[in-house]
Amino acid sequence: MNLYDSVIEVLHTVHDPEIPVNIYELGLVYEVKVEDGKVNVLMTLTAPACPAAGDIIFDVQSKIEAIEGVKDVHVQLTFDPPWSKDMMSEEAKLELGFL
Template structure:
């Protein structure tokens, strides 16, 4: 498995505590950048700008990715452009939450 796939697998283990679906399937991860020297950049959003679990989610992403072999630095950038919507969820997430 390459580093990108390992990162995606780890992101599948991070959940918003209020929603029983991981952040990747929810469509909250907009971009994964891997640079030389093991630097990883994640551009992501939250289901709402005032999400009370924001700090916990970002910490979870950062600490789990830093534990990967070959990753030396992780930067998580929050964005709300474009704003998240239910349309960004995977089919699996929509099924899990009863939107299909």
């Protein structure tokens, strides 16, 4: 498995404590770039005032840092474009009863 795939796999283990679906399937991860062991993640939250924001970002950062071969991690938060339920995977929509 390459480093990019390992990062995606780890992102599937990060959850918003208020929603029983991982952040990747929720569509909160906008972009993942991996180059020479450096990982950049561009992501959002379900709401700008999300009370779990710090925990989620810490979880993303620490889990990616633990991957063998990762030298540096940068997690950037954005609200452009704003998150919507349309960004969720079909699996997440099914799990949350939106389909």
